[in-house]
Amino acid sequence: MKKRGSGILCHITSLPSPFGIGDFGAGAYGFADFLCEAKQSYWQILPLNPTNKRYFDSPFSSLSSCAGNTALISPELLAAEGLLTQQEVEDRPRFPEHRVDYQAASRFKRQLFQRAHTRFQKGGVPEDYARFCRGNSMWLEDHALFTALSNHLGNAPLTEWPQELINRNSEKVQLLREEFWDEVELEKFLQYLFFKQWHLLKNYCNGKGIRIIGDFPMFMNYDAVDIWTNPELFKVDERKKPYVLAGSPPDAFSAEGQLFNCAVYDWDGLKRNGFNWWIRRFHYLFRQYDFVRIDHFRGLISYWEVPAGEQNGLRGSWQQTPTQEFFNAMLQHYPLFPVIAEDLGTIGAEVRETMARYAIPGMKVLLLGFQKEAHEKSYLPHLHPRNSVAYTGTHDTATVTGWYHGADDKERQELFRYLGRRAENGVNWELIRLALMSVAHTAVIQMQDVLGAGEESRMNKPGKAEGNWEWRVPPGDLGEVASRLAEMTICYGRAQD
Template sequence: MTNVVLERRRAGVLLHPTALPGTSGKLGQAAMQFVDMLAQAGITVWQTLPLGPTHADLSPYQSLSAHAGNPMLIDLAELLAPGLLEEHELTACSRRAAMERASERFQAGNYRESEVFNHQAYEDFLAHHHWLRDFALFVANVETFPGSSWLEWPEAMRNHEPAALAAQQEAKLGTLQRVYLEQYLFFVQWSALRRYAAERGVFLFGDIPIFVAHNSADVWAAPELYKLDDSGNPRVVAGVPPDYFSPDGQHWGNPIFDWNRMAGDGYRWWIDRLASQQERFDLLRIDHFRGLQAYWEIPADRPSPVHGYWMPGPADGFLEACFRALPNLPLVAENLGIIGDDVEALRHRFRLPGMTVMQFGFDGSANNPHLLHNHKEWDVAYTGTHDNDTSLGWYQSLDEHTRHHVNRYLRIEGAHMPWSMIQAAMGSVSRLVIVPIQDFLGLGPEARFNTPGTIEGNWLWALPDNYREQLDTARLKAMLELYGR
């Protein structure tokens, strides 16, 4: 599907907002300064990871909600101007306590309204986001029963019984109001960021995990949409067989959709999910697109990925329903890993851009699709992704034979990595090239954001406070102009 982002050659950056500097939050001045730097350098696309609230492991791919924004990204300093917070509360209060005070003032009307921030706009937001009630109740329950999943809640609450929900709604009204306000503030701040970026010619590129976390508002509120047993535990879970990222495969643990059940109402849950993300982004990547054609199903009682098997996905019927409901849906397919002709045929039938990753190109085969000479115009080319080492770290870790192959192919000696890699990527025929910010800053393995198959030390890396001084924007802009980006 054509999209304004892909109408011409562009360069983009990959950075999750959690990695921005800033102690009061990320979606205010910190994010806008980042956009300013992108515009100065001629970069016109900013790609993020999923924006939902996370569990304790901080993975944006295991969210508490498929719809909600992460309240930790809200910039509390932005609440000073409308009078929802006072200056000393930014440092004297915990984030939750600060939001509780802001919520109390908001509900009492003790704040200054503006064109974009007012009670009518708040009411309109609540009315148009029907997922919010279940999410707020889920958060209230998480705070009421700390350290437990929804399977361990009292039976009536676990089963989402109306009487239990009504009682909790009355008992935890203050918590629910705080969550409503958090989501409204996230919406207001993200919308302001998107407008700010658009005014400077920068598009926002989002990411949608195909599966959701079991311990989430989505599964608790609608367990019938997933392959669960009578107790609510997954009968089967998601993962992938052995591949480049993990020689032993990966056990993700996400419950798997009951696609037949979802088809019964025309995939309404998914259409609502896509619509809520389309509110935020100009382009959307479906992570693990191959799961729409066939997915790796692992029995819950045999958790090793090698015990999994392929199951058919919803394929054409699903995508037809999505594009029928959302004709301008701007999708990109993540088609990395074990990808068969059937997956690529599905992608091409719907004219969806795919992905290439330069780090994957050097297996010795001249037919490798990740090599520059095999790139396609409509695909999105990357030096590396959030799951890769930085390009410098990757290059330094190569064995001598592979490093020699890289040097020959890129016609370099390696002294100027990763800029040699970046320049090669910019010369790709692909309309859009995305480079992780770590590569633009020339950082090594210490700046890796995630290592698949591990649970420690991920999602923690952050930009240094002086990153804008470290990036040579004039050099980068000249390079982009050289390659028509």
Template sequence: MDLKRSSGILLHITSLPSAFGIGDVGSAAYEFVDFLAASGHHYWQLLPLNPTDEAYSHSPYSSFSAFAGNPLLISPELLEKDGYVDLEDFPKPKNISEEKVHFSAVQEYKEELFSAAYKSFKKKKSNTNFKAFCKEHASWLDNFSLYKALRKKYKSEAWFSWPTEFRDRKKTALKKVRKELAEDIEKEQFIQFLFFSQWKSLMDYAHKKKVKLFGDIPFYVNHDSADCWANAEYFKLDEKKMPTHVSGVPPDYFSETGQLWGTPVYNWKEMEANDFDWWVKRIHQNLLLFDLVRLDHFRAFAAYWEVPAGEKTAINGKWVKSPGNKFFILLKREYPKMPLIAEDLGSLDKPVYKLLEKFRFPGMKVLHFAFGEDRRDNPYLPFNHEANSVVYSGTHDNNTSVGWFKKASRIEKKHLKDYTAQRVTVKNVHKVLHRMALASVAKLAIVPLQDLIGLGEEGIMNTPGTTKNNWSWRAKPGQIPTEQIPELKELNEVYGRLPESTSKDT
């Protein structure tokens, strides 16, 4: 794709202020779009919007569906506005916070709302829009809603523990249970209808304001997911539908044993035999939600680290080639502009670079990685940036810039000071890196909201390799820096990143 020079802010929906314990697609999201537009930003970058689960610490990168939307992001205010509920009938949970998402409390509250909204929906005479939605999304929604209904029937047990006729998707058994669970199935479809309807309204509003939405696609999906259940042949599973091999990354400088992620790896031969239909549909689904999408763990499209199931660490894995070249050739026929960004951080090899170059995927440049001992060849140093890339101060997987600087080595601090020819401190480092990102030749510059307002470690969204205290950070009411609008717009103008300065949108 041909990126135009512009800027954006990274902030997940869950991190928005709201009165309901979690950021959602309601008024605060619209106000954030207004803030982006007024301050001269062209992109709002978000994390994946798929459903999250307590079993996976509500990580947006570990979902039981690669296609469904996260019900927790549905706005109670909009449910009331559309006549589905009266919020006075639902006292807000007491154990919620303005600073953190307490997912269990939020989930309990919203499930009550959805039940009431569904009852209201059933009383309405017209459901034309709902039927049209179900028809449009049938390729994934039929399986997802049945999966959720069966999961409820079997008290949240994973699908590979269900009775064999359901585990193995015997047609007669599925036909019978669809009738038995018809109401639960329709309710799940209705909840998805609510999510996609609210999201489309937000996206339409953003486009009117000339703001584009920048999303994210995790590479792998969970074993216990509607996708793995409905497409078992596309994963390396045995006759009992258990993984024969699982995902991870090999040992490196940061970990002597590597990382064992544990999700089933793809059966690429089977996918290729079917023209990668599942992956093409997945890209299509995300492009209904976003204008631009980041492909997480991009290097796995060239080769992935495969570990035999049952291993305790990732040490005894091996590299296996992926048919990424064939997949992207086919995908380019469907999407000639290829609005995709490659998450190309970490250790890469020639096949990965060939994929990046052949399809001209913009890569990522993170400034936190720029100021080590290598003062010449470090690819993250601004003078080594390429125009066809996205520059970040930091990402959702990094410390904030203030937190990073506090823990930076003496060499990093000195290099940053020498590079900028100014005194850099914990009080100004976020502003220094913000300006550096905007000044880069990289076409798109993204800064997390935490770096705009100078938060320390209290603003960390995720610490890779840990499972506690992640994904829950929220901006408190008043923390969206509307008072900075003139300053931010001027910075975008100074560095040629105002949307108005581009001849065409991306």
């Protein structure tokens, strides 16, 4: 990311689609065309790992370090392959256009996917499917079996499973592997479809000069298959129940701190293992994306550990990781290490020193430079380092328009003073201009800010469990905003060649 460029932050689930949730179908390809028309170089998305209704379908609540969210598979693309009929695809409920309905979409798609799997099995196993299974054998079989067992147990948390199933190597688990063979094969098939469709979309974007910035959760949910298969790498007891949880201390996002419903890594175990789990994780991430944003980056240097049973993050403590050994191991395997550090919130000198030592760019969120709760002056453009990424806002912040309408007079006056003029109309474009003007090599604009969307379009409110991750791009022509964004992108030297 040393070359000047800009991009848009918009998750796959937010894209237009007739199936209740954005997916890898026509809406995604249309969005790639929009990015190209707007002269953008990057498309940033949120994590693509499986989500769970128990955790309100947050993409940052990771149930697998390697698997994909099969709800993003496009039925339209399956129909084009002959795995579904056009009638099956068109005979669907009426889903809302402006919000994601995760459960309704998943139920409908599940029925379609089962039909597609039946046809797939009758057609014989293609070589690319066999190759996919071989190439992903280190995680695919365990993930598929774990998914089948979880469905069999009514989606119960791992910590509530019968003891004979909590032990992955038990005789009972091996027997159920045979009993649930059909369900295991279905999940393997869905993972194959997920990665096939995703890589087709990524290749299409790359062919248009658009690189993908991916994302992944720092911590694993305590229901994750990784804990079932590698409990020695996490701080869990013999029933795989965490005795401490990951979280964050009080900050501008949450006055009581946060609990992430995630297990804490046993860094001693990871170190003894040569950090192989992390090496493998980055291997899959760098295959999926061109660049990777590391959510809660500071957790790789030190992390906030909270005793299990607490209701918030107030009574936690900082714990250190073997930082230098970890990063040296990653760079030995991935010399370029194309990552972005999410370095927001409580960040100390040790994090800054690590980023500087390994030349890892951080995030400069303009909105936090004007919000009185954060009021972080280093986020203002005149203080941006070149090796950084300037954002108008993120999935965790308000939209620019939403913030402006809720801001007090002092905050607005500070914005006007910085701009040198009032910004009564189109304040979103004023902050987009600031981001694109920045000397930071890369600028990323939330799609909601491109559209001037208000508070109702916010993607996530930290500390609020329900009602997040549902925003979708309204259907309609994006030509006008594409032209305006392209003009501004060219003006500030960020356009594609």
